[in-house]
Amino acid sequence: MSNIEADLASLIAPGRVHRRIYTDPAIFELEMQRIFGAAWLYVGHESQIKNPGDYFATRMGRKPVVLVRDAEGTVRVIHNQCAHRGALVVATNNGNAGEFICCYHGWTYHLDGRIKAVPLNHGYPQGFDATDPKMAMLPVPRVKSYRGFVFASEATDGPSLEEWLGPMRTSLDDMIDRAPDGEIEVAGGVFKHSYEGNWKVYFENLCDAAHPLFTHRSSIDAALEQSDDVYSDGAGEIAIRQMRQNAAPYSFWESQVGIWTYPNGHSYLGDYHDDAKLVAALNDAVFRQYIAALERKKGKAEARRILEVRRWNSNIYPNVSLMSQFQQMRVVHPIAVNRTVVHTYTFRLKGAPEQVFRNAISFANVVNGTGSLVLTDDLEIYNRLDMGMSSEGAEWLQIGRGYQSDIPDADGGRRGKNSTSEVYIRNMLDAWLDLMTKRHAPPVRAAS
Amino acid sequence: MAKRAKPKTKPANPSRRAVLVPRHRATHRTAEAFDLARCERFLQHEARLLDEGKFDDWLALFTPDGSYWVPSQPDQDNPRDTVSLIYDDRRLLETRVRRLASPRIYSQEPRSRTSRIISNVSIEDGDNNACTVRSKFLMVEFRREAQRLFAGTALHRLVQVDGLILIASKRVDLLNCDAPLDGIVVPF
Numbered sequence: 013m014s015n016i017e018a019d020l021a022s023l024i025a026p027g028r029v030h031r032r033i034y035t036d037p038a039i040f041e042l043e044m045q046r047i048f049g050a051a052w053l054y055v056g057h058e059s060q061i062k063n064p065g066d067y068f069a070t071r072m073g074r075k076p077v078v079l080v081r082d083a084e085g086t087v088r089v090i091h092n093q094c095a096h097r098g099a100l101v102v103a104t105n106n107g108n109a110g111e112f113i114c115c116y117h118g119w120t121y122h123l124d125g126r127i128k129a130v131p132l133n134h135g136y137p138q139g140f141d142a143t144d145p146k147m148a149m150l151p152v153p154r155v156k157s158y159r160g161f162v163f164a165s166e167a168t169d170g171p172s173l174e175e176w177l178g179p180m181r182t183s184l185d186d187m188i189d190r191a192p193d194g195e196i197e198v199a200g201g202v203f204k205h206s207y208e209g210n211w212k213v214y215f216e217n218l219c220d221a222a223h224p225l226f227t228h229r230s231s232i233d234a235a236l237e238q239s240d241d242v243y244s245d246g247a248g249e250i251a252i253r254q255m256r257q258n259a260a261p262y263s264f265w266e267s268q269v270g271i272w273t274y275p276n277g278h279s280y281l282g283d284y285h286d287d288a289k290l291v292a293a294l295n296d297a298v299f300r301q302y303i304a305a306l307e308r309k310k311g312k313a314e315a316r317r318i319l320e321v322r323r324w325n326s327n328i329y330p331n332v333s334l335m336s337q338f339q340q341m342r343v344v345h346p347i348a349v350n351r352t353v354v355h356t357y358t359f360r361l362k363g364a365p366e367q368v369f370r371n372a373i374s375f376a377n378v379v380n381g382t383g384s385l386v387l388t389d390d391l392e393i394y395n396r397l398d399m400g401m402s403s404e405g406a407e408w409l410q411i412g413r414g415y416q417s418d419i420p421d422a423d424g425g426r427r428g429k430n431s432t433s434e435v436y437i438r439n440m441l442d443a444w445l446d447l448m449t450k451r452h453a454p455p456v457r458a459a460s
Numbered sequence: 461m462a463k464r465a466k467p468k469t470k471p472a473n474p475s476r477r478a479v480l481v482p483r484h485r486a487t488h489r490t491a492e493a494f495d496l497a498r499c500e501r502f503l504q505h506e507a508r509l510l511d512e513g514k515f516d517d518w519l520a521l522f523t524p525d526g527s528y529w530v531p532s533q534p535d536q537d538n539p540r541d542t543v544s545l546i547y548d549d550r551r552l553l554e555t556r557v558r559r560l561a562s563p564r565i566y567s568q569e570p571r572s573r574t575s576r577i578i579s580n581v582s583i584e585d586g587d588n589n590a591c592t593v594r595s596k597f598l599m600v601e602f603r604r605e606a607q608r609l610f611a612g613t614a615l616h617r618l619v620q621v622d623g624l625i626l627i628a629s630k631r632v633d634l635l636n637c638d639a640p641l642d643g644i645v646v647p648f
Contacts, residue, residue, distance in 0.1 A: 201543045232568070353640040389643075
């Protein structure tokens with residue numbers, strides 16, 4: 013191990029982590045190279061680029077990239093950077109184009125990033141060759157779609173996407189399976205929220221079953237006290253059910269939810285709702301229609317199997333988290349060691365009643381909305397974590413809950429005996445250390 | 461959360477009941493026609509309630525089926541098919557306002573201070589009973605150590621009930637509605 017690798021390894025101890033991994037700018041820079049510059053990252057969904065020429069501009073880590081369907085229909089991810097002077101080429105979030113043209117000197121690119129035309133191409137030194145593959149909006153080396161979810165990796169080799177996802181594929185499957193027609197599409201706009209804190213704390217919070225009862229107390233109390241007899245156009249229904257469900261007692265959070273983790277940092281929290289409380293009671297007309305549509309297309313047994321998959325947030329390390337029951341997807345964009353932006357998307361289940369999609373929109377508003385009664389308290393936590401962790405007052409942070417009681421699970425996984433085990437944090441830090449120190453198999457479980 | 465003694469009794473929470481009787485009775489007693497000056501006075505009254513943190517009084521300005529909407533996209537058609545920064549029917553709006561009074565609303569610890577300017581008021585359409593009022597606003601929010609600036613357009617659907625102006629719906633189009641934003645807690 014080099015000095016830096018020994019240093020990084022020294023920041024993680026059994027049940028503890030040093031605050032520097034959340035606050036040290038040098039470590040963040042290394043994360044951009046070794047995690048966001050190497051691992052498989054979720055980039056976007058094929059439904060965002062249905063036709064040749066459709067593009068969606070996004071970021072991989074801090075790097076601007078373009079997800080595009082080229083003239084032949086192939087899905088590409090290329091760096092959004094002109095080969096000439098380095099300017100950003102695609103300046104709009106999405107659209108359709110026949111070619112990409114840099115606004116500076118008019119260098120023009122094919123949709124797959126290859127150069128098409130260079131104005132004034134005389135006068136360059138000998139050896140200048142506009143057909144050189146390096147003269148391009150450079151392609152990201154590996155691009156792979158898993159059933160429409162497009163991932164890309166800056167590493168030319170390494171585990172395949174399917175190997176990387178491992179058993180967490182089933183969470184992506186679950187999102188698609190829930191569509192009676194077996195197809196989903198991004199729809200309903202995007203939320204973008206930002207906070208002054210490290211990207212890792214966002215991921216950690218998504219599987220944290222111990223915080224809602226405390227952090228979300230103000231919305232829990234307000235929702236519990238809310239009269240159901242006042243006028244509603246239906247929009248507030250799911251929001252209020254969700255806030256009330258956060259009032260489940262600690263005994264419930266401990267024993268009824270479940271937390272599962274898998275190699276490469278992935279994890280999911282079990283669902284903490286029952287149908288009567290959140291999704292839709294069986295006597296709900298829309299839900300009945302939805303089940304009927306699912307049964308018609310997939311058969312009763314398969315419909316039943318699908319509806320019995322009960323997961324809350326599924327974190328696919330290091331940059332995407334999804335919630336299949338309400339078709340939510342959150343993509344994490346680290347901006348700086350202490351600044352993070354998260355984009356959240358909703359999917360439409362094709363073949364489901366339109367009201368199912370509208371329910372997903374209502375759900376998005378309460379869990380992912382910038383003005384949500386719930387998320388705003390989470391954002392406050394992320395900001396306060398950074399304000400606190402930046403202090404040298406306490407160097408070591410505790411991530412040990414459940415440390416001695418976690419249970420090995422199938423497929424190399426590990427789950428908490430209690431649902432409030434912090435096994436998902438330890439599991440992410442294992443993956444973090446693997447990537448940061450390029451430590452390879454067999455994985456050494458330093459933290460769990 | 462600063463440690464504080466647990467209150468022995470629950471804080472009074474007037475928004476618990478459905479508020480049907482507005483509290484600005486004194487200002488508008490008779491069924492006058494909607495004119496620009498009266499609408500401006502109403503919007504300034506609303507802005508002052510919000511700046512002063514009198515959220516229960518603000519809630520009382522809404523009709524029993526009133527709604528409050530902050531779209532996430534410019535020119536957003538409706539709140540059903542696209543996500544919204546805020547879309548509250550009456551029931552959720554009551555919950556929002558009740559939460560603002562909670563001693564455990566951590567995203568308001570410390571509390572925000574706001575200062576708003578309402579201007580460029582125009583009556584878009586309407587009659588003696590109801591009208592749509594368009595206005596521009598600037599709101600500065602100060603919290604902890606930072607100040608944020610919000611600007612945009614508000615569309616109020618105002619109605620007269622027993623000579624009082626009430627808000628049937630309020631739509632707030634933020635200039636930067638599709639920007640990455642930290643949490644929005646104090647209503648616009």
